Amino acid sequence: METKVLDIKGKEKGTCALPDSLFAVKANPTFLHEVITAFLANQRSGTADVKTRSEVSGTGKKPWKQKGTGRARQGSLRAVQFRHGGIAFGPTPRSFRQDLPAAKRRTALAMALSTKLAEGNLVVLESLTLKEPKTKAFAEIMDVLAAGRKPLVMDNFADANAALACRNVAGLTHIAPQDANAYVVLNSSKVILTTDAVAKLSDTFAKEAK
Known part of the structure; x- marks a missing residue:
């Protein structure tokens, strides 16, 4: 050609x-x-990362007692539903490589x-x-x-x-x-x-x- x-x-x-x-x-x-x-x-690059509830800073104390407050039971302020809590199912560093x-x-x-x-x-x-x-x-x-x-x-x-x-x-x-x-x-x-x-x-x- x-x-x-x-x-x-x-x-x-x-x-x-x-x-x-x-x-x-x-x-x-x-x-x-x-x-x-x-x-x-x-x-x-696969470097995206978030902090889980075990990695964010904050107290580990139970916010309020289990019963008698009329509110939902909670075990930690670092749980995902709270402001400044951890992120659930977020990205963590990984390789996307395909050979x-x-x-x-x-x-x-x-x-x-x-x-x-x-x-x-x-x-x-x-x-x-x-x-x-x-x-x-x-x-x-x-x-x-x-x-x-x-x-x-x-x-x-x-x-x-x-x-x-x-x-x-x-x-x-x-x-x-x-x-x-x-x-x-x-x-x-x-x-x-x-x-x-x-x-x-x-x-x-x-x-x-x-």
Whole structure:
């Protein structure tokens, strides 16, 4: 499979070969849902915590005697029904981690990249270089490429000016190709790859993706 290669001004500069194992894989929504759900679960810190009645500060004395007051019987002011009492059934620190085989993650990435290519939302650039590290200059490149509100740029950014300029572009995500995953690809409005990034993706994932 081949696709056009553009320069930063949007002009065609040639073609680039794309490995079928990464860019011609039929998407399976159920499979992608499983992988992306696991990815998002693994981003959770799981540190939410509340104090139970055994942990809140306060007296352990019985508020009033058991019988004869006309009020409901109570054993502690730290019980959940009282102000400043403990919390019942609240969250405690836990791990949300879901382990997935590496082969599943690679296959999901291939499905995501193939989907973006089929939609026409994947662009290959000859290179990403700037004369100055200006955010405005990088944003103009995104406008030329019609990158949308949430572009994803995959490149190792050998050019220091481009690496600095992309940091403040609103909505833009930039990652190294070897760190790519299905979620960031599908969550983007357009995927922008350099030819170097395509080569790195191929070396890292193409041989093992199915």
